[in-house]
Amino acid sequence: MELRHLKYFLAVADTRSFTRAAAASYVAQSALSQQIARLEKDVGARLFSRTSRSVRLTAAGELLEPLARRILAEADNAQAALDALAGLRRGRLRLGLVQTLASALDLAEVLAGFHARHPGIDLRVTNAPSARMAAAVLAGELDVAVVGLGPDQVPDGLGHRSLGSDPLVLVVPAGHPLADRDTVSLADLPDPRQLIQFQRGTGLRRQVEAAFARAGAEAGTHFEVGQIHDMIRLASRGVGVTVVPRSSAERSLSATARGTRVLRIDDAEAVHHISVVHDPRRLAPAAAAFLDTVEECRSVSAITGS
Incomplete structure (x- = not known):
């Protein structure tokens, strides 16, 4: 059993398609099929049930999937430990980044500073819902992730550092019944069903639904x-209303229709948190160096007030 066989196996398991798995793995489909067949021969069982329309894991495949992920994660961790002996002159950092960076900390500046210090480290950036990225850190599939989760939302077992928070605001189109107000309660919405929501599994989605629950209303x-930009644009066009971080609304509305209103929400807990999370049990050297860069940039921001 070879590591590359496990990588191809997981590519098919994730995509449920030999064609898409081959494309994602940058190999010919015939070559990928041959490698899967060799893996099936090694384990002595079929791993996929294939029809003309679908590819599904067999019982053996379902048993192998979490083990394969663990094996590959540990192999990556072993490589990272060896890279540490090279003084971070080479290696990789698997980084998750949330879309809504509601933070005074400039993540582009952090990444630029990290790259300047460690140009030999390859950065592999993933964008996904916060809950999925936090789970990937726990599973060893990501080294560190910047997520839209508050301290009470971070899964057990993960270390976390707060990077900042941003008040949530209500964006309504011109002519909306609440458009003439400066501050509103979410309970005042005449029809909360007309809400434009962010995708499920995101930290922002959780925070918005929690704000509605505190107001005694259903999101x-x-x-x-x-x-996020599309949510605000739809609200400006009268499709509905939306709740987003204030900084996101301020950035987007400079390019949208005039008359769109951004209203404060009378809930001090209605904020969008940004945290950086890691697994302290297997902190790769590159991940530790990234966290150090984050802390240094935070210190500079605090001193300069930027």
Whole structure:
């Protein structure tokens, strides 16, 4: 059993397609199929049930999947430990980044500073919902992740550092019944079902739903969108209303229709948190260096007030 066989196996398991797995692995489909067949021969069982329309894991495949992920994660950790002997002159950092960077800390500056110090470290950046990225850190699939989760939302077993928070605001179109107010309660919305929501599994989605619950209202889902900018644009066009971090609204509305209103929410707990999370049990040297860079940039920001 070879590590590359396990990588191909997981590519098929994740995509449920030999064609898409081959493309993602940058190999010909015939070559990938041959490697899967060799792995099946090694383990003595079929791993996939294949039809003309679908690819599914067999019982043996379901048993192997978590083991394969653990084996590959440990192999990566072993390589990272060996890279440490080279003084971080080479290696990789698997980094998760949330879309909504509501923080005074400039993550682009952090990444630039890290790269300047460690140019031999390859950065592999993943964008996904916060809950999924936190789980990937726990599973050893990511080294560190910047997520939209508050301290009470970070899974047990992960270390975390707060990077900042941003008040949530309500974005309504011109002509909305609440458009003439400066501050509102989410309970005042005439039809909370007309809510444009961020995708499920994100920290922002959890924080918005928690804010509605504190107001005694139920958050609807009129639209579910994967981009903050699109949520704000839809609200400006009268499709519905949306709740987003204030900094996101300020950036986006400079390019959207005039008359769109950004309203404060009378809930001090209605904030979007940003944290950086890691697994202290297996902190790769590159991840530790990244966390050090984050702390140094935070210190500079605090001194300069930027």
